[in-house]
Structure formats: structure tokens, C-alpha cells
Amino acid sequence: MGDSHPLVAIGVDVGGTKTQVITEDSAGTPADLVVPSADWRSGALFSDPDNLDRLVELVQSRGEVTSQSVLVAGIHDCDTDEQMRLVAEVLRTGLGCRVTVVNDAYLLRYATAHRATIEMIVGTGAIVSGTTADGRRITADGHGWPVGDRGSAPDLVHAAVRATLEAADRGERDGDVLYRRVRAAFGVAGAADLAARARSDLTPAVWGRHAREVFTALAEGSAVARAIVDGAAQILAEEVVGLRSRGATGSTVVVGGGVMVGQPAYEAALRARLAALEPAIQVVVARTPPAAGALALARELVDEGPLRGVGVPT
Numbered sequence: 001m002g003d004s005h006p007l008v009a010i011g012v013d014v015g016g017t018k019t020q021v022i023t024e025d026s027a028g029t030p031a032d033l034v035v036p037s038a039d040w041r042s043g044a045l046f047s048d049p050d051n052l053d054r055l056v057e058l059v060q061s062r063g064e065v066t067s068q069s070v071l072v073a074g075i076h077d078c079d080t081d082e083q084m085r086l087v088a089e090v091l092r093t094g095l096g097c098r099v100t101v102v103n104d105a106y107l108l109r110y111a112t113a114h115r116a117t118i119e120m121i122v123g124t125g126a127i128v129s130g131t132t133a134d135g136r137r138i139t140a141d142g143h144g145w146p147v148g149d150r151g152s153a154p155d156l157v158h159a160a161v162r163a164t165l166e167a168a169d170r171g172e173r174d175g176d177v178l179y180r181r182v183r184a185a186f187g188v189a190g191a192a193d194l195a196a197r198a199r200s201d202l203t204p205a206v207w208g209r210h211a212r213e214v215f216t217a218l219a220e221g222s223a224v225a226r227a228i229v230d231g232a233a234q235i236l237a238e239e240v241v242g243l244r245s246r247g248a249t250g251s252t253v254v255v256g257g258g259v260m261v262g263q264p265a266y267e268a269a270l271r272a273r274l275a276a277l278e279p280a281i282q283v284v285v286a287r288t289p290p291a292a293g294a295l296a297l298a299r300e301l302v303d304e305g306p307l308r309g310v311g312v313p314t
Contacts, residue, residue: 005029006064009302010097011295012073013104014045014055016124017205017258020291023062024299032291033062037076038205045077045087052087056094069097072298074104074290076125079142100301104290105129106137108254110300111286111293117250118240121290122266123257124208126152128239130248138246140239145204150239151232153208153259157182159228160214161198165191167224176224178217185210208259215263233269241277251278256286 005025013020014037021033040054059065071091078084078101088101105127108119118130126149127142145154164182167175168191174180183189186197198207218225240253253274260266267285274281286293 006066007062007069009295009298010059010062010065010069010071011107011291011293011298012055012059012071013107013289013291013294014041014073014075014078015104015290016076017208019055019058020289021059021062022289022291022295024295025063031062045075046083052090053094056091059091059095065095065097067096067098069095070100070298070301071095071097072100072102072107072294072301074102074107074294076104077144078103079139098301100297103127103129103137103139103142105139105142105256107290107293107297108256108286109293110296111256111288111290112254112284114250114252114254114284117252117254117284118243118248120236120240120253120255120260121257122151122236122255122260124153124204125149126155126236126257128236128243130243130246130250132247133249136247138243138248140243145207146202149204151236152204153211154204156214156228156232156259157207157210159231160210160217160225161186161194163224163228165195176217176222177220178214178222178224181213181217182210185213211259215265218265229266229269230273233266233273236270237273237277240274240281244278251280252282252284254284254286256290261285261287 005027007023008026009024011022019035019037023031040058041051042048045051078087084101088099092099105119105121109117120128128140130138141148141150149155160178160182164179167179183194186194188194188197214225271283
């Protein structure tokens with residue numbers, strides 16, 4: 001690194017596709033690193049016991065970590081208090097610093113000026129989370145693709161592939177521009193080849209990278225793509241309403257994740273569906289990355305002193 005100043009605050013965001021580490025040293029100098037999560041993670045987070053050790057090494061590569069350093073990590077697929085405590089303990093032991101671990105969606109409230117919020121991440125995965133008046137964190141979805149993560153990039157592609165195959169069954173091979181785009185994205189000419197190619201690699205990152213075709217087709221006037229996007233936005237909006245009925249506080253939904261942030265048509269569909277269901281809800285799109293929220297929370301914990309910062313947020 002060539003930097004003699006120890007790290008003071010460390011923000012980590014582990015997403016389904018990429019991992020971002022933002023640091024600030026004792027001289028106030030920031031640094032930012034983004035790498036594919038596959039560079040250090042083998043399979044799902046808890047499927048390989050060495051994954052967390054490799055995450056420790058990734059953080060150590062960013063500079064000197066001391067007992068005075070504070071790290072906040074938002075971890076995709078880290079959903080229960082037990083999982084968060086386990087990850088926090090491994091990171092604390094490996095790094096020798098104070099550690100707070102949260103689900104990555106929680107970071108969104110620190111990536112904006114809003115605090116009493118419902119958080120929504122829509123990217124390679126999808127989850128909606130909130131906090132009750134007594135401080136309990138509650139969630140909707142985030143169950144992982146293909147059993148959940150409705151509205152995520154791979155879920156949109158799954159709907160597009162299914163629609164293309166069903167159209168072929170009806171003899172409507174080119175009845176909508178989306179069908180051609182889906183076949184081209186998977187590099188096939190016909191329905192049988194599409195089904196075989198789609199089944200050959202069911203990982204969410206592989207499927208999710210084709211989500212852009214849904215939005216391109218939407219811009220080209222595809223009625224099928226419109227139905228897919230509107231349907232996904234409706235599901236996400238209903239999850240927000242469901243969390244509020246379960247006691248989630250706040251009337252601001254902070255949205256992050258590469259799919260929603262990068263696709264204005266999707267954002268507009270979500271806003272429209274939420275406005276129809278809960279007119280009082282405000283939607284704020286987090287244009288800063290969740291890792292910046294992790295760094296902001298780490299700074300707060302630095303200022304609060306050494307009595308907090310191990311385990312899940314209080």
C-alpha cells in the first residue's frame with residue numbers, strides 16, 4: 001500500500017457479485033477497492049470455511065489494521081443474528097479490531113441522510129428490511145435465487161426465459177422483441193437450445209448479467225418486458241407494505257443495488273406501485289454505494305469509543 005498511517009475506519013460491502021472495501025486512515029486519507037466476490041469467496045459465504053479467512057486477508061491488504069480500527073461489514077446472505085455474530089467473531093479474531101456485521105441492506109440507511117428507513121436492495125439478490133420500534137430487524141425475501149430474491153436481476157431473467165419458452169410453445173417465436181433478445185443473450189437460435197443453455201449454469205451471477213436485455217427490450221416497446229418489470233415492482237412494493245404491517249418504522253424506503261439504481265424504468269415502476277399502495281411513502285435511491293454507508297457507520301462507532309462495535313448493531 002505504501003501508506004504508513006494505520007486504518008481508522010473500514011467499510012466493507014459484500015454483495016452477490018462484487019465486494020467493495022472503503023477505508024480511511026489516521027491521516028484522513030480515503031481508499032477504495034472493488035473486486036468480484038468470486039475472487040475470494042468460493043460458493044456461498046458459509047459453504048467454504050476458508051471464505052472468511054480470505055475476506056480477512058482482503059481487508060489486511062488495504063493497510064495496517066490495529067486494535068483501534070473499527071470495521072463495519074455488510075454481508076449478503078448474512079441474515080440471522082447468529083450468522084452475524086459468527087462472521088463478526090472470525091473477522092475480529094483475524095483482524096484484531098472492533099467489528100460490526102450487518103446484512104448489506106442495513107447499510108443503506110447510513111449511505112443516505114435518512115435513518116428511520118425501510119431498506120431495499122435489488123441487484124444480484126433482493127431483500128427488503130426494516131426495524132421495529134423495539135429495535136428488532138425484520139425482513140422480506142432475501143431467500144436466495146432461485147427460491148426467492150423476487151425482482152432481482154436473475155429473477156427478471158428467469159421470467160424472460162420462461163416467457164420466451166412459453167411463447168415458442170404457442171408458436172409465437174418472434175411475437176415480442178424480448179424473445180429475440182433472450183435467445184441472443186444466451187447465444188442460441190431455438191427454444192430447445194435456450195432451455196438447455198439456461199440449465200447449464202444456474203448461478204445467479206450468470207443469469208443476472210442478462211437482465212439488461214429485459215430493460216433494452218422494454219425501451220424498444222416490449223409488452224412482455226413491461227409486464228415483467230411491472231410485476232417485479234409490484235412484488236417489491238407489496239413486501240414494503242408487508243413489513244410496515246409487521247411493525248417496521250419509517251415512511252422512507254431507501255433503495256440500492258445495481259439493478260434498481262441503474263435502471264430508471266424499474267425505479268419509476270417501483271415508485272408508481274408504492275404510490276398506489278402507500279401514498280405517504282417516500283422513495284430515496286441511494287446513489288452512493290452501500291460500502292460508503294459501512295464507512296459512515298464505522299466512523300460513528302469510532303467516535304463512540306471502544307464499548308460498542310462487536311457483533312450486530314444495537
